[in-house]
Amino acid sequence: MAETLRDILDAAARGVFPPADGRTTVVPQPSHQDSGVLAFTAHSVVFTDEDPAWVYAALRDVDCDGLAAPMHPRFLAALMERTGRTAETIDAVLVGSPLPGEPSLALTEIEDADHPRIVYARRRRDDVRAWAADGGVLVMGRGVAGR
Structure with a gap:
């Protein structure tokens, strides 16, 4: 498993994803504005500067399947309260290399x-x-x- 969120996202852009093992990886947040949870197929990544032991304990406290716990509202609420952050919506993060040439529509x-x-x-x-x-x-x- 990669050690930083950037490593994980760079690997995903190459088509190499975290193992579909039902586990959760905790890595440091890459900047003060970037903190959250990414859900891959049967593997989640929590990126925060909080103590990983707190993250894993909070995930165990959520009364649901461990695979679902990182995206469960109870865990997300606990993470927001602990970090003083707010949430808007679940969003998609797309990674990839630029395509050659110009776009096919006028911009x-x-x-x-x-x-x-x-x-x-x-x-x-x-x-x-x-x-x-x-x-x-x-x-x-x-x-x-x-x-």
Whole structure:
């Protein structure tokens, strides 16, 4: 198993995932803004600067299947209370290498820093850029572990 969240995500981008063994791995959070839980197939990763012994004890305290415990509301509430954080929603983290060439749709970069989607993204991500596309807005930035 990789030692950092970045290692885990880099491996996933190469198609190498944590073992589907029903376990939970605890690693340090990569930055002050990045803390949480990632669920892979039959393996979870908790990234926090909290004591791993506390994390494993809190997971055991959740009255459910151990495989489900890291995403269970009771564990997530305990983690938020302990860390003073809040939650919004369960989200997907996608990793991969850039594709060659230009996108297949026309994109126009948005320079308006006050656009609501850009303002929202900048509170959670680094290096945020945005483009207008036919029928929508594409906002991208570096998120968890600089990905």
